[in-house]
Amino acid sequence: MTLRRLRQPLLRTAAAFLACSAAGCFHVKIEAPPFPEHVRLLPPDAPVQVVRKYQTYYYAWGLFPMTQSDQAMYIIAQERLVEARVVQGGLTEGIIAGFLGAIALNGFILPQNLTVEGNRTPTLPTAEAPAPTAP
């Protein structure tokens, strides 16, 4: 009888906790490595030689990255890219987060997908930016 009476409040508390802890407050920063050479940003349809797809992990609901070495700027540096474009997010992270949430404390470990694509040699022609438009 007592258990049955406690069931509803317990379920509500569990649902509220799940809802609050489900996502996270990760910061995914996409920046260039601190090299003197500039990395040119590619348009979405430009052909690329290098594609790196991977997950970067955060813990404590996204507050802290597990490692700094898998941030986009390090991958750009590792691959010696002179041209790059980056996509953050994707379907896999939702599935992994759901799986991790089911086996551990929900949201405590948060995956984020990163796709870094680029070229080691310049492929784009130099183009002049159009003149600034009046605000």
Next chain:
Amino acid sequence: MLAGAMLLLGSSGCGTAHLVAPPGREVYIMQADTPAAVRVERTVWFWCWGAKPISDNTTREDIEKYNLREVRIDVYQKWYEMLMNPITSLVSIQRRTLIVEGNR
């Protein structure tokens, strides 16, 4: 039970943000320590648990609008998005905050 499973799987979502240049523009990725003259913070909405963007999830329009020559982005969830997303994900809606910083 079903609601719990839906929350668990749907709340994290899979929205994407694309750091890309508009075609024909010479734009560079900005370094972390470079001061930025332009800072745009906007919300990106998705449906289908992040699979389909409702608003622009790329940097193309920001680069064109502010005539940026170098750009960097920061994708994150604010504390209230962390609370909102599990609720709105019941109807497959998700949101994220995109910060675009750059120089002309």
